[in-house]
Amino acid sequence: MTGPAVRSDLGEPGRVPRQRDGVGAGCLALLLAVGTDTHPFERLVRWVEEWHGDAAADLRLTVQHGHTRSPALPGAVPFLPHDALQAALADADLVVCHGGPATILEARRHGRLPIVVPRDPARGEHVDDHQQLFARRLGAAGLVALCESREALRDALAAGLADPTRYAVAADPGARAAQRAAVARVGRIVDDLVAAASCRRPWWRPWPKPGDGAGRDHGAGRGR
Known part of the structure; x- marks a missing residue:
């Protein structure tokens, strides 16, 4: 099968980062992160x-399941402190996550092309469709x-088990210019989506408080 394109933060062919310490031959580390949103996923x-x-593979799992019921999986925890998530x-060799911008950017910063399943508001997984659009x-x-079906996710994970390097992108935490460019690119995508969708206020920007013009962030935590 053909895997997803491997790109750097600037859209150029990426280089494979160093092998993760502590992962033995034939044993891959997989992180599943659903974020902190109060809706179950x-x-x-x-x-x-x-x-x-069904997977016949030697895996080390970390499963951050949030407000979803605890699954019958090793390494399952509701939430991870910031340092533990980092x-x-x-x-991780493979990162599977929801469509939160913060989680996606952090995965790429650590050298992983995230396998993303966006939350669907029609299923009660979020309040709106911004994860799907994003x-x-x-x-x-x-x-x-991007995986929006069970079959697509299984295909992506099978490809990752066969060759985890196809989900590698350039990982260089010291390359601040590249990181700023990636953040700016994502920001432009979000702005374009909001402008095209409707006149509703962007979910990550503050609403003014009555009378004083100050901001209040009603969207806090949605992107994580």
């Missing part, structure tokens, strides 16, 4: 749970491996 957790039951991202734009740009 049962669909993604169930898909990975079912896939893991360590899990740095260690992930589809990033998928079209080659910045994530």
Whole structure:
């Protein structure tokens, strides 16, 4: 099968980062992260749970399942402190996550092309469709491996088990210019989506408080 394009943060062919320490031959580290949104994401957790039951592979799992029920998977925790999440991202060979911008950017910063399943508001997984719109734009740009069906996720994971380097992107935390360019590119995509969608206020920007013009962030935590 043909895997997703491997790109750097600037859309150029990426280089494979160093091998993760602590991962032995034949043993891959997989991180599943659904973020901190209060809506359960049962669909993604169930898909990975079912896939893991069928996968004939030696895997080390870290499963951050948030407000979804605890799955029958090793390494399952509701939430990870910031430092623990960063360590899990740095260690992972494969990252599967929801469509939160913060999670996606952090995965790429650590050298992983994230396998993204966006939350669907029609299934009660979020309040609106911004994750779907965002992930589809990033998928079209080659910045994530977009999976919107169980079959697509299984194909992506099978490809990752066969060759995890296809989900590698340039990882250089010291390359601040490249990181700023990537953040700016994602920001432009988000701005374009909001402008095209409707006149509703962007979910990550503050609403003014009555009378004083000050901002209040009603979207705090949505992107993580």
